[in-house]
Amino acid sequence: MQIIEESKTYDVIIVGSGAGGGMATKILSEAGLKVAVVEAGPFFDPADPEQMTQLKWPYESPRRGASTIRPFGDFDTAYGGWEIEGEPYTNTDNTDFKWFRSRMLGGRTNHWGRISLRFGPKDFKRKNYDGLGDNWPIGYEDVKPYYDKVDKLIGVFGTNEGLPNDPDGFFLPPPKPRLHELFYIKGARKSNVPVYPSRMSMLTKKINDERGVCFYCGQCSRACQVYADFSSGSCLIFPAQKNGGQVDLFVNCMVREVTTNEEGEATGVSYINKEDRREYKLKGKIVVLAASACSSARILLNSKSKQHPNGLGNSSDIVGKYLHDSTGSNLMGFVPELMNRKTYNEDGVGGMHVYSPWWLENEKLDFPRGYHIEMWGGLGMPSYGFGFNPNDLNKYFGLKVGGYGNDLRKDVKKYYGSVIGMAGRGESVAQKENSCELDPTKVDEFGIPILKFNYQWTDHEIKQVKHMQDTFEEIIHNMGGHVIGEKAGKEQNYGILAPGEIIHEVGTTRMGDDKKTSVVNSHQQLHDAKNVFVVDAGPFVSQADKNPTWTILALSWRTSDYIVEQLKQQNI
Amino acid sequence: MDRRKSLKSILLGGVASGLAVHGCNPKPESAPEESVLTPKYNYGRTPKEAELIAELLEETFFNAHEMETIAVLCGLILPSTEELKGALDVQVPEFIEFMVKDIPEYQPTLRGGLMWLDHKSNSDFNNQFISLTGEQQKQLLDTIAYPNMDMPEIERPLEIQFFSLMRNLTLTGYYTSKEGIEELGYKGNSPNVWDGVPQDVLEQHGVSYDEEWLAKCVDQSKRAVKAEWDDAGNLLT
Numbered sequence A: 001m002q003i004i005e006e007s008k009t010y011d012v013i014i015v016g017s018g019a020g021g022g023m024a025t026k027i028l029s030e031a032g033l034k035v036a037v038v039e040a041g042p043f044f045d046p047a048d049p050e051q052m053t054q055l056k057w058p059y060e061s062p063r064r065g066a067s068t069i070r071p072f073g074d075f076d077t078a079y080g081g082w083e084i085e086g087e088p089y090t091n092t093d094n095t096d097f098k099w100f101r102s103r104m105l106g107g108r109t110n111h112w113g114r115i116s117l118r119f120g121p122k123d124f125k126r127k128n129y130d131g132l133g134d135n136w137p138i139g140y141e142d143v144k145p146y147y148d149k150v151d152k153l154i155g156v157f158g159t160n161e162g163l164p165n166d167p168d169g170f171f172l173p174p175p176k177p178r179l180h181e182l183f184y185i186k187g188a189r190k191s192n193v194p195v196y197p198s199r200m201s202m203l204t205k206k207i208n209d210e211r212g213v214c215f216y217c218g219q220c221s222r223a224c225q226v227y228a229d230f231s232s233g234s235c236l237i238f239p240a241q242k243n244g245g246q247v248d249l250f251v252n253c254m255v256r257e258v259t260t261n262e263e264g265e266a267t268g269v270s271y272i273n274k275e276d277r278r279e280y281k282l283k284g285k286i287v288v289l290a291a292s293a294c295s296s297a298r299i300l301l302n303s304k305s306k307q308h309p310n311g312l313g314n315s316s317d318i319v320g321k322y323l324h325d326s327t328g329s330n331l332m333g334f335v336p337e338l339m340n341r342k343t344y345n346e347d348g349v350g351g352m353h354v355y356s357p358w359w360l361e362n363e364k365l366d367f368p369r370g371y372h373i374e375m376w377g378g379l380g381m382p383s384y385g386f387g388f389n390p391n392d393l394n395k396y397f398g399l400k401v402g403g404y405g406n407d408l409r410k411d412v413k414k415y416y417g418s419v420i421g422m423a424g425r426g427e428s429v430a431q432k433e434n435s436c437e438l439d440p441t442k443v444d445e446f447g448i449p450i451l452k453f454n455y456q457w458t459d460h461e462i463k464q465v466k467h468m469q470d471t472f473e474e475i476i477h478n479m480g481g482h483v484i485g486e487k488a489g490k491e492q493n494y495g496i497l498a499p500g501e502i503i504h505e506v507g508t509t510r511m512g513d514d515k516k517t518s519v520v521n522s523h524q525q526l527h528d529a530k531n532v533f534v535v536d537a538g539p540f541v542s543q544a545d546k547n548p549t550w551t552i553l554a555l556s557w558r559t560s561d562y563i564v565e566q567l568k569q570q571n572i
Numbered sequence B: 001m002d003r004r005k006s007l008k009s010i011l012l013g014g015v016a017s018g019l020a021v022h023g024c025n026p027k028p029e030s031a032p033e034e035s036v037l038t039p040k041y042n043y044g045r046t047p048k049e050a051e052l053i054a055e056l057l058e059e060t061f062f063n064a065h066e067m068e069t070i071a072v073l074c075g076l077i078l079p080s081t082e083e084l085k086g087a088l089d090v091q092v093p094e095f096i097e098f099m100v101k102d103i104p105e106y107q108p109t110l111r112g113g114l115m116w117l118d119h120k121s122n123s124d125f126n127n128q129f130i131s132l133t134g135e136q137q138k139q140l141l142d143t144i145a146y147p148n149m150d151m152p153e154i155e156r157p158l159e160i161q162f163f164s165l166m167r168n169l170t171l172t173g174y175y176t177s178k179e180g181i182e183e184l185g186y187k188g189n190s191p192n193v194w195d196g197v198p199q200d201v202l203e204q205h206g207v208s209y210d211e212e213w214l215a216k217c218v219d220q221s222k223r224a225v226k227a228e229w230d231d232a233g234n235l236l237t
Helices: A019-030 A126-131 A140-152 A178-191 A234-240 A292-303 A391-396 A406-413 A459-478 A490-495 A548-569 B003-011 B049-057 B064-075 B092-102 B102-126 B134-141 B158-175 B178-184 B201-207 B211-216
Strands: A005-016 A037-038 A247-250 A255-262 A266-273 A280-288 A327-334 A371-376 A419-426 A435-443 A449-453 A532-534
Touching: A005 A019, A019 A037, A019 A280, A019 A548, A037 A280, A037 A406, A126 A548, A140 A548, A140 B092, A178 A266, A178 A419, A178 A459, A178 B201, A178 B211, A234 A247, A234 B201, A247 A419, A255 A292, A255 A532, A280 A292, A292 A435, A292 A449, A292 B064, A327 A459, A327 A490, A406 B158, A406 B178, A532 B049, B064 B092, B064 B102, B064 B134, B092 B102, B102 B134, B102 B158, B158 B178, B178 B211
Parallel strands: A005 A037, A005 A280, A037 A247, A280 A532
Antiparallel strands: A255 A266, A266 A280, A327 A419, A371 A419, A435 A449
16 A cells, blocks of 8 residues: 655654643744644543543443543543553563553643652752762753743642752642641651642643633543643643644554655654554654653654664664653551541542652662652542442451441441542662563554563662652551551562553653763754654653653753754754 | 533633644544433543443343342342432442443352352252342341451452452442432532631541641632732742
């Protein structure tokens, strides 16, 4: 079958429409450039009633919200998950990396936790402190102006606390803590763990005339119909179109590779249209990859040519290497003082109102890097699983567990809202061997070679997670609670979650000044092809104990400004 | 004015909609087969997801006798009272029929457990479970309704696992129904303005807000005033 070539030539082709792609779309189109956005999933607008799950009741789903199909439940707004039919990946022996993909306009920004943390000055220069990994070629001062702009453009609530490695910003005011969060504050402080208002990208206050203000349904994971939380479509791509930007959206189009010319520079992309299953070519002067760290690495590795026999941008053989996700572990507790609750609407924003940023100095610890603590609890909306094991907590009072009949109603009500949970999200040290590469034996249903992962945690991460678990246990006790279940021991690596499960994978096209040890320069421009940029989390040298999205946004904006400037100077 | 529209006009006053989309079929030509979802299950689905639900609703797993037995069990696990609805009032057996198709891993436990139940009824009382007297049914359930908590669930006898699963499905089916949610007292899933824990609740649980912390929080009377900051990041509005 012949490949169909579009006659139009775009100034910029952006692959992917999540945080990085959305920001590049906005900045580049508003600079007057003709932009094509190529997205592997369908069009999605949180305000479209046909696709809406926000404010639905559990009984509006026949499975009552169970996670049979969507891994975070039937109402979650990610089209995809760790497993997607027709789009497999493999792991090398004895390793287990889980790759989450969301195939839709806006990508994972439609359902993410909205925890919006800037990296701090130390986070860009960790090697200076512990000798491990590598420093970024840029520092906080390079990114700060962009973090500031992102805060103002998108909106994030939080507070200026003057913390050394959790910088101040331009925050909207945070919501008041919920009841279980007051208990957490009390318990954590007893353990000398500081607690602050969380930093999340929901609008607790108006920021412009286009977006609504949070109405506290607690369902940001379902994407907000009044655009009161950050999703790439609603906050970046639609506004770019509305402001007159020349943006052509190509949805359900899966990019196969970046095409190049005799000089080895990009000429555009080829993609498979999922609807007619045919291959097309798009021409562009500049290609911006924003397909997510592993997808962008895959596209580069698949872009083999005479000029780039090892894949585009891969003369260093570094594409796909240094893949790293956040560490993670969880623990639940039962707090008897939270029993027998009077009910009221405490949905709040979709997520925690308080959190604990990393608070210790590593000199006194047996592991490098840190983690932050997220917590949950409260009088949430019942969903599939609510009412399971309705009186297991009886065992803490020496009462019988099980039974049937109307007493179960009393048990359900008595314990409603008395269970809390904590989750640690920490920084792992990037390892060259932890990687993705092409699996030459397999292709996906579009005929595109797939990825094979190889990822193992080191002792650093396992010791860090042990510290998390000990801290959680102590805080639960200080809240007057009991740990639910057994705390994971050494043989289970202290309950560390599999890499990829936290969905903060970064590092596969890492940034550096030396083209032998990095893929992109400090402007996220390929060392090997000056008209190709990567604006997802691939360029991260290290990932900090922070969620990556705010840094993706800031760096994508910074790179977009650089592209505009380079075009003006006719350098690309 | 429907709820969604009024919500929009109250909170937003005009939302970006009907934006021009170009390129290759930005939106599927046909709406994602709305017809396959009954109005009861009207929520955002991709076409593939909607098809799967339609298929599952078409299929039948339990036979009539099994469904009858499930109904009797649901009635025993969560009977109605004079004031309150029970599992049978909110179609919990139908929900269980759906779930056993949606999560096929449940099938051997549920189907096998139902067989065990009739076998045991016949051995002890010479009749199938649904034909026993209420007293006899309870006598039988008492032997499987109280798991040994010192034993991990997967090591417990099948009949114990079966009853635990039946209880779980019955309760989750009930408490995710309209009536169950009302009884529980869950008050959310509706637009509102969160302004902290009510004072009487704080007192009941013996906690209070820090003045210092509260001072940082949103003043909800100014939520509609556009945010502006000074150069140092202090909110001015």
